[in-house]
Amino acid sequence: MKRVTGPGRRAGESVFKTAWQTVTGVEPVESFPYSAPREGVLGPEMVRSGCNICFNSCSTRVYRRGDRVVTITGNPDDPVTGGHLCPKSQFLMQMYYSEHRVLHPQRRVGRRGEGRFERVSWDEALDGIAEKLLRVRERYGSEALAVFTGSRSGLLGLDGTAQLFCQLWGTANHSGTNPFCGTAPDLAFLMTHGVEAGGSGNIFAEDDVWAGDLYIFLGDNMAETRPVNFGQLNERRLRRGARMVVLDPRRTVTAQKADEWLPIRPGTDLAFALGCLHHVFSHDLVDREFVASWVEGADRVKEFILGRGYTPEWAEPITDIPAATIRRLAEEYARTPRAFILGNRGLSQHTNATQTFRALIMLAAVTGHYGKKGAGVLAITSAVPIQARAPADRVAPRRPAARRSPAGWIEAMVSGKPYPIRALIMTGNPLSLWPGQAALREGIEKQEVVAHIELFPSESSAWADYLLPAATGIEVGEINRYAEDRRIVWIEKVIEPPGECRPDIWIWIELGKRLGMKDVLKEEYKDPVRLWDETMREDPRFRGLSHARLKASPTGWLRWPILSEDGPSAETLFLEGS
Numbered sequence: 001m002k003r004v005t006g007p008g009r010r011a012g013e014s015v016f017k018t019a020w021q022t023v024t025g026v027e028p029v030e031s032f033p034y035s036a037p038r039e040g041v042l043g044p045e046m047v048r049s050g051c052n053i054c055f056n057s058c059s060t061r062v063y064r065r066g067d068r069v070v071t072i073t074g075n076p077d078d079p080v081t082g083g084h085l086c087p088k089s090q091f092l093m094q095m096y097y098s099e100h101r102v103l104h105p106q107r108r109v110g111r112r113g114e115g116r117f118e119r120v121s122w123d124e125a126l127d128g129i130a131e132k133l134l135r136v137r138e139r140y141g142s143e144a145l146a147v148f149t150g151s152r153s154g155l156l157g158l159d160g161t162a163q164l165f166c167q168l169w170g171t172a173n174h175s176g177t178n179p180f181c182g183t184a185p186d187l188a189f190l191m192t193h194g195v196e197a198g199g200s201g202n203i204f205a206e207d208d209v210w211a212g213d214l215y216i217f218l219g220d221n222m223a224e225t226r227p228v229n230f231g232q233l234n235e236r237r238l239r240r241g242a243r244m245v246v247l248d249p250r251r252t253v254t255a256q257k258a259d260e261w262l263p264i265r266p267g268t269d270l271a272f273a274l275g276c277l278h279h280v281f282s283h284d285l286v287d288r289e290f291v292a293s294w295v296e297g298a299d300r301v302k303e304f305i306l307g308r309g310y311t312p313e314w315a316e317p318i319t320d321i322p323a324a325t326i327r328r329l330a331e332e333y334a335r336t337p338r339a340f341i342l343g344n345r346g347l348s349q350h351t352n353a354t355q356t357f358r359a360l361i362m363l364a365a366v367t368g369h370y371g372k373k374g375a376g377v378l379a380i381t382s383a384v385p386i387q388a389r390a391p392a393d394r395v396a397p398r399r400p401a402a403r404r405s406p407a408g409w410i411e412a413m414v415s416g417k418p419y420p421i422r423a424l425i426m427t428g429n430p431l432s433l434w435p436g437q438a439a440l441r442e443g444i445e446k447q448e449v450v451a452h453i454e455l456f457p458s459e460s461s462a463w464a465d466y467l468l469p470a471a472t473g474i475e476v477g478e479i480n481r482y483a484e485d486r487r488i489v490w491i492e493k494v495i496e497p498p499g500e501c502r503p504d505i506w507i508w509i510e511l512g513k514r515l516g517m518k519d520v521l522k523e524e525y526k527d528p529v530r531l532w533d534e535t536m537r538e539d540p541r542f543r544g545l546s547h548a549r550l551k552a553s554p555t556g557w558l559r560w561p562i563l564s565e566d567g568p569s570a571e572t573l574f575l576e577g578s
Ligand code: SF4
Pocket: 051, 052, 053, 054, 055, 056, 057, 058, 085, 086, 087, 088, 089, 225, 226, 227, 228, 229
């Protein structure tokens, strides 16, 4: 199709307006698309799809006119979103029509960091990368390759083709963004809930989360980060008169919506949770019946908390929250049967994150806030058990990862300890986002090959040897998952990628072909439907989540686990008495 490029923006003119005018030739209203009249805005052809800009996984309706996407709206048949989308969804169109998009494979011509490239063909780029990878493997071993796949790669790229590639190549140095954000709650849930819950807190459906009488948010700015779900929750809790308390160092948008905002000192949520636990144990606020039936080890937790003297008075100078407030909140929480704790990135990016989540989960458990609707601990986690696995006889032997977190790879890049990393394939923007940027640049200089797969040029591209143009979810066909309530959304392909952009799965398969992997990274898996159905649903909990069923679902999603092809979609897990 013809690539559409805008005429360039004038000062004060919005990106949306430029794209809209260019695509449709229709004069837009000022705040396109939110106050635009529906008539004439919706294209004649509608495709049901989804948004993967964030993990809210909103289902969408994408309207086309000919081969152009003209409007993206919410899906009114989706009970979770209620047909709403947030403004970020419109970036799907903006990304497609952006004049800044990387459209062709490029090879570095300047120094690393300069960002000077020449256009090359896909064959030249992939042949060049493959040749250098083989040289690195010969000199340093297969573990000298590190692969970082950020969330933009999508689940099929990240946990599908990139996984298979690394298994066949023989490197354990493959990671997404989890170690920076999701690993702490994952571990805490695994240690407290056990593996039955998928090693995570993913046990809820939307009517659990909406049914609380008290919501305590810690380090979770849901109103800005998952606005659609927050809107649904907030609307219902206001109708029911449910109270909302936000502990956050900043007066976030979420805090502004709350009944009470408690500015807590950063990184001290663990002390707050311990202070609450102390008050609960020392004031007979334990739900004895629930604990006797469902909780193991509560006595040992009590002994530990009381023995260490983690009183609210102890927590006050650490958290900056008065002891009396901690006592009042602990009391209110323990006495409110349907109460939710929501904790997120504001907790999980501190060094004490795993223990903070454990303490909050223990607080919920000893006060009986599990096993019923409207109660629990909710945190975005990444532990959705979807992962492609190569046949056992094709998995190459590999050394343990240099470190589990990509931030730990920098040491291996710079000093060669515990072994050298000398090749990096990355998506996202590590050269802006990883900690230790100066050391990372030093490590990058020592790489024999660096490839960057992305939509737009960034600081990371500037340091790469090859820049490979990727495609977005709606240009590919993709899966997104909502970590909080186990929704799996199929994002239907609605438009061809612009220029020479290619899906991440295509890039990994083509690179694999050059390295003797075509028996596993098969040509036919360039079709995302076949990749999903044939390689990524081995876990019995995903047996019923075929592409055909996802596509047929009027909501645009299904909730795992579904144990057989025609089995029911699961709702709340582990309801007492179920
Ligand atoms: S909340 Fe997230 S998934 Fe939903 S429309 Fe906004 S960016 Fe997309």
